[in-house]
Amino acid sequence: MTNLSVETITQIEQPLPGAPDNWKRFFSFSTDHKVIGIQYLVTSFFFFLIGGIFAMIIRGELITPEADLLDRAVYNAMFTMHGTVMLFLWTFPSLVGLSNYLVPLMIGAKDMAFPRLNAAAFWMVPVFGVILMASFFVPGGPSQSGWWAYPPVSLQNPTGNLINGQMLWLLAVAISGVSSIMGAVNFVTTIVRMRSPGMTWFRMPVFVWTVLAAQIIQLFGLPALTAGAVMLLLDLTVGTSFFDPAKGGDPILFQHFFWFYSHPAVYVIILPIFGIFSEIFPVYARKPLFGYKVVAISSLIITGLSGIVWVHHMFASGTPGWMRMVFMATTMLISVPTGIKVFAWVATVWGGKLRLNTPMLFALGGLVMFVFAGITGIMLASVPIDIHVNNTYFVVGHFHYVIYGAVVMGMYAALYHWFPKMTGRMYSEGLGKLHFALTFLGTNLNFFPMHPLGLQGMPRRVASYDPEFAFWNVVASLGAFLLGMSTLPFILNMIGSWVQGEKAPQNPWRAIGLEWLVSSPPTVENFEELPIVISEPYGYGKSEPLVANPDALEVSHESN
Amino acid sequence: MNPTKIDPSLNSHVESTHISGLHGTVEHTHDEAGNSMFGFIVFLLSESVIFLSFFAGYIVYKTTALDWLPKGFTGLETHEPAINTVVLVSSSFVIYIAERFLHVKNLWGFRAFWLLTMAMGSYFLYGQAVEWRNLPFGFTDGVFGGTFYLLTGFHGLHVMTGVLLQTIMLGRSFIPGNYDKGEFGVAATSLFWHFVDVIWIILFILIYIWQ
Numbered sequence: 001m002t003n004l005s006v007e008t009i010t011q012i013e014q015p016l017p018g019a020p021d022n023w024k025r026f027f028s029f030s031t032d033h034k035v036i037g038i039q040y041l042v043t044s045f046f047f048f049l050i051g052g053i054f055a056m057i058i059r060g061e062l063i064t065p066e067a068d069l070l071d072r073a074v075y076n077a078m079f080t081m082h083g084t085v086m087l088f089l090w091t092f093p094s095l096v097g098l099s100n101y102l103v104p105l106m107i108g109a110k111d112m113a114f115p116r117l118n119a120a121a122f123w124m125v126p127v128f129g130v131i132l133m134a135s136f137f138v139p140g141g142p143s144q145s146g147w148w149a150y151p152p153v154s155l156q157n158p159t160g161n162l163i164n165g166q167m168l169w170l171l172a173v174a175i176s177g178v179s180s181i182m183g184a185v186n187f188v189t190t191i192v193r194m195r196s197p198g199m200t201w202f203r204m205p206v207f208v209w210t211v212l213a214a215q216i217i218q219l220f221g222l223p224a225l226t227a228g229a230v231m232l233l234l235d236l237t238v239g240t241s242f243f244d245p246a247k248g249g250d251p252i253l254f255q256h257f258f259w260f261y262s263h264p265a266v267y268v269i270i271l272p273i274f275g276i277f278s279e280i281f282p283v284y285a286r287k288p289l290f291g292y293k294v295v296a297i298s299s300l301i302i303t304g305l306s307g308i309v310w311v312h313h314m315f316a317s318g319t320p321g322w323m324r325m326v327f328m329a330t331t332m333l334i335s336v337p338t339g340i341k342v343f344a345w346v347a348t349v350w351g352g353k354l355r356l357n358t359p360m361l362f363a364l365g366g367l368v369m370f371v372f373a374g375i376t377g378i379m380l381a382s383v384p385i386d387i388h389v390n391n392t393y394f395v396v397g398h399f400h401y402v403i404y405g406a407v408v409m410g411m412y413a414a415l416y417h418w419f420p421k422m423t424g425r426m427y428s429e430g431l432g433k434l435h436f437a438l439t440f441l442g443t444n445l446n447f448f449p450m451h452p453l454g455l456q457g458m459p460r461r462v463a464s465y466d467p468e469f470a471f472w473n474v475v476a477s478l479g480a481f482l483l484g485m486s487t488l489p490f491i492l493n494m495i496g497s498w499v500q501g502e503k504a505p506q507n508p509w510r511a512i513g514l515e516w517l518v519s520s521p522p523t524v525e526n527f528e529e530l531p532i533v534i535s536e537p538y539g540y541g542k543s544e545p546l547v548a549n550p551d552a553l554e555v556s557h558e559s560n
Numbered sequence: 561m562n563p564t565k566i567d568p569s570l571n572s573h574v575e576s577t578h579i580s581g582l583h584g585t586v587e588h589t590h591d592e593a594g595n596s597m598f599g600f601i602v603f604l605l606s607e608s609v610i611f612l613s614f615f616a617g618y619i620v621y622k623t624t625a626l627d628w629l630p631k632g633f634t635g636l637e638t639h640e641p642a643i644n645t646v647v648l649v650s651s652s653f654v655i656y657i658a659e660r661f662l663h664v665k666n667l668w669g670f671r672a673f674w675l676l677t678m679a680m681g682s683y684f685l686y687g688q689a690v691e692w693r694n695l696p697f698g699f700t701d702g703v704f705g706g707t708f709y710l711l712t713g714f715h716g717l718h719v720m721t722g723v724l725l726q727t728i729m730l731g732r733s734f735i736p737g738n739y740d741k742g743e744f745g746v747a748a749t750s751l752f753w754h755f756v757d758v759i760w761i762i763l764f765i766l767i768y769i770w771q
Contacts, residue, residue: 189598220606
C-alpha cells in the first residue's frame with residue numbers, strides 16, 4: 001500500500017504498447033514480455049530471410065547436375081549455415097517469441113516470472129546471430145560440417161587458425177543454448193507458479209500445455225548438446241581426443257550427445273505448433289476442441305517419449321541390432337500421442353461452421369502437410385527403409401515437410417491469427433490469401449520432388465549429381481524460388497497493416513481466451529485485475545462465461 | 561488518445577491492491593522469492609544433466625577405450641582425494657548449521673559457520689590443485705586424461721562458483737535489513753552447495769573407486 005505512488009509513477013514512464021510513436025521500445029532492453037515477444041519474432045524473421053537466401057543459393061546450384069555456380073567448399077558452407085540459421089535463429093527464437101507474447105496473457109499473468117532474465121535471453125539472439133555470420137569473414141570461411149557438426153569432419157581445421165568457422169559455430173550454438181535454458185527456466189516457472197486464480201491445469205489453453213512440454217525438453221535435452229559441444233570445442237582448440245578416432249576418441253559418442261538433444265529439439269519446435277493448431281481450429285470451426293484433456297496430456301507423453309528415440313538418426317552409424325530394434329519401436333510409439341492430436345483436430349473441424357480466412361487456411365494446410373510428413377516419418381522409423389534411404393533426399397524431404405510444411409505454415413497461421421492482438425490493426429485478407437496460395441504451392445513444389453529423388457538414391461549434401469535426377473531437381477528449385485517470392489506479400493502485409501491497417505477490436509475473431517478479453521494491443525500490465533477463471537477453455541457453442549470478472553480486467557473501455 | 565489511455569491505468573493499482581486485500585487470492589503471483597527458488601531448482605536439475613552427460617561419456621570411454629590409462633600410469637592415488645571428499649561432504653552439514661543460525665536470527669553464528677564452509681570449500685580446491693600438479697599426465701593425454709580433467713575441472717569450477725557466491729552472501733549479511741525480504745540468496749547458495757556435493761560423491765565413486 002505504501003509503495004503505491006512509486007508504482008504509479010513508473011507506470012506513467014512506461015509508454016503503452018499501442019502508442020504509434022513508440023517503436024523505439026523495440027530497440028531497448030524492455031522487460032515487457034509483449035515487447036520481448038515481438039523482438040524475438042522480428043529478429044528471427046530477419047534470420048529466416050537470410051536462411052532462405054542460403055536455401056535459394058543451394059537450389060540455384062542444384063538446378064543443373066554440374067557443380068557450376070559455387071565452389072564446393074562454399075556449397076558446404078551454404079547448407080551448414082542454412083540448417084543452423086533456420087533452426088537456431090528462426091524456428092527456436094520465433095516460437096519462443098510467440099510463447100513469450102502469449103503465455104502470460106493466456107494464463108492471466110501480468111508478465112513472465114523473471115522479466116529481466118527474459119530480456120537478457122532475447123538479447124543473446126542477435127549476439128550469437130552476429131557471431132555465426134562473422135564466420136563468413138574468418139580464414140577458411142564458415143563451418144562446412146553440416147548442422148550436425150559430426151567429428152571427425154568438424155575437427156578438420158585446414159587453415160590452422162584458432163578462430164575458424166567451426167569454432168565460431170560452436171560458440172554461437174553454446175550461447176544459443178544458454179539463452180534457451182534461461183528461457184526454459186522462465187517459462188516453466190511462469191506456467192507452474194503465475195497462473196491467475198481459477199486457472200487450474202485443466203483450464204489452461206493447449207498452447208500453454210505445449211509450451212510447457214517443449215520447454216521441459218529444453219531443460220533435460222539441451223545440457224547433453226552443451227556437454228558434447230564443450231568436448232568438441234576442446235578437441236578443436238585445445239587438442240584433447242574425446243571424439244578424434246586417430247587419437248583413441250569415439251566419434252559415435254558425439255552423435256549420441258548431439259541427437260539426444262537434437263531429436264527432442266524437433267518436438268521443441270513442433271509442440272508449440274500443435275498448440276497453435278489446437279487454438280486456431282476451434283475458433284474458426286466454432287466448436288470446442290475435441291478431447292481437450294487427452295490432447296493436453298499427450299503433449300507431456302510426447303515430452304517423455306522424445307527422450308528415448310534419438311538413436312533412429314544413427315541406424316547407419318554402426319548401431320548394434322538390438323539397439324536398432326528398441327529405437328525403431330520407441331520411434332513408432334511416439335506417433336501414437338501425435339496421431340491422437342491429429343484425430344482430435346480433424347474431429348474438431350469435422351462438421352464445424354468453417355471460416356476459411358488466412359489463419360485457418362494456413363492451419364489446415366499445415367495439418368495436411370504434417371500428416372504427409374508423419375507418414376514418411378513412420379517409413380523412416382522402420383530400420384530396413386531407413387538403411388535404404390539413409391542420407392538421401394528422402395530424409396531431406398521428410399523433415400522439410402515437418403519444418404516448412406507444419407512449422408512455418410503453423411507459425412504463419414499464428415502470426416495472422418494474433419496479428420490484431422499484437423498490433424491493434426487488422427491485416428489484409430487478400431494479401432494473406434495470396435501468401436497462403438504461394439506458400440502452399442511453393443512448399444509442395446519444393447519438397448515433394450525430394451521424395452522420389454531420395455528413393456532413387458540421390459544423396460543429400462552434394463553440389464553435383466547424376467543427370468537422371470535433373471527433372472525433379474529443376475522442379476524443386478523452381479519451388480524454392482517461389483517460396484522465396486511468397487515472403488514478399490507477407491512482408492508487405494505485415495508492415496503495411498501495422499502502419500495503416502484498419503483498427504482492430506478487442507476480439508475480432510469472437511475467440512474464447514483470456515488474451516481476447518483485453519484491448520488490442522493489451523496494456524503494459526496486461527490485466528488491471530487478475531482474471532478469475534471459472535470454466536474450461538474452448539467453450540464454443542456453450543453459454544458459460546470464461547471469467548467471473550470480465551468487466552474488471554480493464555478499466556478503460558468506454559474511452560476507446 | 562494517449563492521455564485518456566494512461567489515465568485509467570493510474571487507478572489500476574488502487575483497484576488491484578484493493579481486490580487482493582479483499583479476497584487474498586492473488587498473493588502467489590507476488591511471491592517473487594518463491595518464484596526465484598523454484599526457477600533455481602529447475603535450473604539445477606537442468607545443470608545436473610550436463611554432469612550426467614559427462615558421466616555417461618566417462619562410462620562409455622572406460623568400458624570401450626582400447627588404451628584407457630596413459631602409458632606408464634597405473635592408477636589414481638585415492639588417499640588424498642578421500643580426505644578431500646570427507647571435507648567437502650561434511651561442509652554440507654556445516655552450511656546447514658549456518659542456515660539454521662540465520663533462521664533463528666543469530667547472525668554471528670551464521671557468519672562463523674558460513675565462513676567455516678567457505679574454508680572447507682577452499683581447502684577442497686587447494687587439494688584438487690595439489691593433486692593436478694602431481695599427476696604425470698595432462699589434458700590432451702588420451703581420453704582418460706581428457707575425461708579426468710574435464711570432470712574434475714568442471715566440478716571444480718562449480719565449487720569455485722559456490723565459494724564466490726558464499727563470499728557475496730557473507731558480505732551482504734553485513735547490510736542492515738538484508739533479510740527483511742527473506743533469505744533467498746542464502747537458501748539458494750546453500751542448495752547449490754549441496755548440489756555440488758552430491759555431484760562430487762558420484763564423481764568420486766566413478767573416477768577414484770571404480771578403477
